[in-house]
Amino acid sequence: MVQAHNRRAIRGIVVHCLHDPGEGDNADAVEIVEDGLLVIEQGLVACVGPAADLLPQLEDSIEIEDQRGRFILPGFIDTHIHYAQTDMIASYGEQLLSWLNRYVFPTEGRFGDKEVADETARFFINELLRNGTTSALVMGTVHRQSAESVFQQAYARDMRMVAGKVLMDRNAPDYLLDTPDSGFRDTRDLIERWHGTDRLSYAITPRFAPSSSDEQLQRAGELAHQYPDTYIHTHVAENLDEVEWVKSLFPWSRSYLDVYDRFGLLRERSVYAHSIHLDDLDRRRMTESGAVAVFCPTSNMFLGSGLFDHDRTHQQRVAMALATDVGAGTSFSMLRTVSEAYKVGQLNGSSVAPLRLLYLATLAGAEALDIDDRVGSFRRGREADFVVLDPQATPLLARRTAYADTMQEKLFALFMLGDDRHVRATWLRGQPALQKDES
Missing domain, CATH: 3.20.20.140 (Metal-dependent hydrolases)
Structure with a gap:
C-alpha cells in the first residue's frame, strides 16, 4: 500500500455538506469557501478554511497544489x-x-x-x-x-x-x-x-x-x-x-x-x-x-x-x-446521475435544490453506508477522499459559469452540464489516485 504524505494542501473552491440541507438553502448545512484550502495530514483532513487565513499558519515546506477556479468536493x-x-x-x-x-x-x-x-x-x-x-x-x-x-x-x-x-x-x-x-x-x-x-x-x-x-x-x-x-x-x-x-x-x-x-x-x-x-x-x-x-x-x-x-x-x-x-x-458519472435526478424531480412536480443534489451525491451516500464518520465531508479527521472538478473543461460550461452570479448557481450548472471531462483529479486518502493531463 502507498503511504500518504505527511502534510499537504489543496487550494481551490472547497464545497462540502456538514449535514442534510433539505430542500431549501441552509447556510449551516453546506460550507462553501471560494478561495479555500484543504489541509491534509497523514491522509486525513486536518482543516478547511479560507486560504488567506490558513496559508500564514503553514510551514514553508508544505506542498500546496494550486487548483484555484476549480471545485474541490468530497469524492x-x-x-x-x-x-x-x-x-x-x-x-x-x-x-x-x-x-x-x-x-x-x-x-x-x-x-x-x-x-x-x-x-x-x-x-x-x-x-x-x-x-x-x-x-x-x-x-x-x-x-x-x-x-x-x-x-x-x-x-x-x-x-x-x-x-x-x-x-x-x-x-x-x-x-x-x-x-x-x-x-x-x-x-x-x-x-x-x-x-x-x-x-x-x-x-x-x-x-x-x-x-x-x-x-x-x-x-x-x-x-x-x-x-x-x-x-x-x-x-x-x-x-x-x-x-x-x-x-x-x-x-x-x-x-x-x-x-x-x-x-x-x-x-x-x-x-x-x-x-x-x-x-x-x-x-x-x-x-x-x-x-x-x-x-x-x-x-x-x-x-x-x-x-x-x-x-x-x-x-x-x-x-x-x-x-x-x-x-x-x-x-x-455521478454528475450525469445528479442531472437526471433533478429532471426526475421536475417530472414529479418538484425541484430538488442544488445543495440537496450535492448532499445526495456525497454525504448522503456516506450516511447510507454508515461511513460518514470516515468519508463524505471535509470535517476534521475524515479520510481525504475528494474530487477536483474543472468548470473550464468544456466551452459550454465555461461560458455558463462565467454568467453565474453565485457559487450555488455555478454548482448547479456543473451538475447539469458536467461529466467525466470535468473531473481533473481524484484523490484517495490524501494521495492522487487519478490525475488528468492538463493539455
Whole structure:
C-alpha cells in the first residue's frame, strides 16, 4: 500500500455538506469557501478554511497544489452499481425482466473465469476513479470469484468499497445458480476474508426476491443476524411486472418489501436499490428499520421502470442516497446521475435544490453506508477522499459559469452540464489516485 504524505494542501473552491440541507438553502448545512484550502495530514483532513487565513499558519515546506477556479468536493459515493454489467451497458430495447434474460445473465455467466473477473474489475475501478467516485456499493455475480476480484482491485487502489457475491438459486439459467447451502458457505467465507480488511466491507447480496427461494432468503437472514455489521444489498419494487411476480411467488407477503422483512433482511445497513413502487406502509417500515432507499434515475428511465418519488420518500424520513446502477444506468458519472435526478424531480412536480443534489451525491451516500464518520465531508479527521472538478473543461460550461452570479448557481450548472471531462483529479486518502493531463 502507498503511504500518504505527511502534510499537504489543496487550494481551490472547497464545497462540502456538514449535514442534510433539505430542500431549501441552509447556510449551516453546506460550507462553501471560494478561495479555500484543504489541509491534509497523514491522509486525513486536518482543516478547511479560507486560504488567506490558513496559508500564514503553514510551514514553508508544505506542498500546496494550486487548483484555484476549480471545485474541490468530497469524492462521489455510488450506492448501487453492478461491475459485471460494465460490458453490456446501453443494451437496447428491453424492460427489466426481459433485459435480465437477454443481456445480463449471459454477460454475468462469464464471471466464473478469474481472468474475466480480474480484467473487468480493473477497468471498473479505473472508470469509477475517472468519474470522481471514491466509494461504492458493488454487486458482483453469483460466482465467488466475482467478489474476490473486485475486492482485490479496490484494495490495490486503497479504495473504500462495499461488495458481495450474488445469492441466486432459482429463476435464472442453470449456469448462474448457487444453492442455499453453497451461497451461505461462500458468503460466510467471503465475510471472514474481506469484511473489515483495510477499507473494505461485505454486503450480503440476494439479487432480488424472485431469484431466491424461501430457504435461501432464510439463510441470508441468518448471515445478517450472525454478522450484524455487514450490509444487505438488493433490489426492491423496481418494475411493476416484477412487483406482480413477487406477489405470485410470495402470496403470504403484504408487499415486496415485506418479503425481505419477514426473513430478517430489513435493518440498519440494508440498502434497497430503486424503491419506486412502494406505499406509505413500506416507507414507514424502512424508516423504522433504518433501511436505505437508493434513487437510480438513469437506470429507472432507461428501462422504463418508473419515477422515484424523492419528495414523498424525504417527507417520510426514509434515508436515501443516489446511484448510477450501471449497467441499466447509462453512465458511471455521478454528475450525469445528479442531472437526471433533478429532471426526475421536475417530472414529479418538484425541484430538488442544488445543495440537496450535492448532499445526495456525497454525504448522503456516506450516511447510507454508515461511513460518514470516515468519508463524505471535509470535517476534521475524515479520510481525504475528494474530487477536483474543472468548470473550464468544456466551452459550454465555461461560458455558463462565467454568467453565474453565485457559487450555488455555478454548482448547479456543473451538475447539469458536467461529466467525466470535468473531473481533473481524484484523490484517495490524501494521495492522487487519478490525475488528468492538463493539455
